[in-house]
Amino acid sequence: MGRAKRISWILLAGALAVIACDRDKDAAPAQNTSVSASAPASEPLKLPPDDGPPPSVDGDRAMQYVKDIVKFGPRPLGSANHKKVEEYISSHLKGDQVEDDVFTADTPEGKFPVHNIIAKYPGTKEGIIILASHYDTNYPMRKTSYVGANDGASSSGLLLELANHLRGKQREGYSVWLAWDDAEEAMKPDGSGGLPNEMPFSEDSLYGITHLAEKWQADGTLKKVKAFILTDMIGDSDLNVDRDTNSTPWLEDVVYEAAKRLGYQSHFFGRQQEVSDDHLPFVKRGVPSADLIDFTYGYNLAYWHTTEDTIDKLSPRSLQIVGGVVLETLRILDKMDSLPAK
């Protein structure tokens, strides 16, 4: 994940006020941790009845994918490990309809190949729901043992498991596209996660997903996208998914409803934060978006963007919970008569 945002800066505000000041101007009231899960959308949502068996995700199998990705080691842009992870993801999508979006990103560290991988599972309803996860690890830490077990690998492994649920079935609902997007992380540190402050995140990040949003806007695909659901840092064994204030309220309400229907609501939206993440290019283009991220990771974010972000901090149960909630969210969206346009 990219943006540590603000929260860590707020916590350190006393000591770092001068450095932090230009970041704080767009900071959320990050420590306003009041529960907002019950905050209503502007129009009451008409939700379908809660029926049918709840979806279940194999948390152990998802965890195995996460372990496999982590085993490749650091996977910064331009590295051999990055290439191996690209191949690993693609190898699990054989026979699926896959779009490879490959381009060269011009970054503050030079030009790098970027590879978004999108697997498409057609449905019977007009429209597309995108589930996304970035899979790169950050470039500034390329020479450390940093493997981004939670930050990048957890959600990417979960998406591989979700592909198993979508593959080979006739979807009675929207088409679902899984996007493993690349180059989410900054190339030069923005001061978050204990790294020096070189460039603002907003000017040096989200390369892959921005390219996809631009491309799909240009070719008309974006108009068909009904919702964009991002997962990031969702493997923490102490799972507390935040309600993100950059996300679309009605879509977050549906996610919370899905969590409630599965009995997982205690893991969702106990706190709200403003998060800058891969959903922003879609938010900016008016696509309803939700970022499912647990941005409490170790005491005072001690595991985030540090070499402590390792597999032992994660649990299959957290992957199973988030995977189940994502599938239940899809089921609710599929059954709703219509989805709000914004």
Ligand code: ZN
């Ligand atoms: Zn990150």
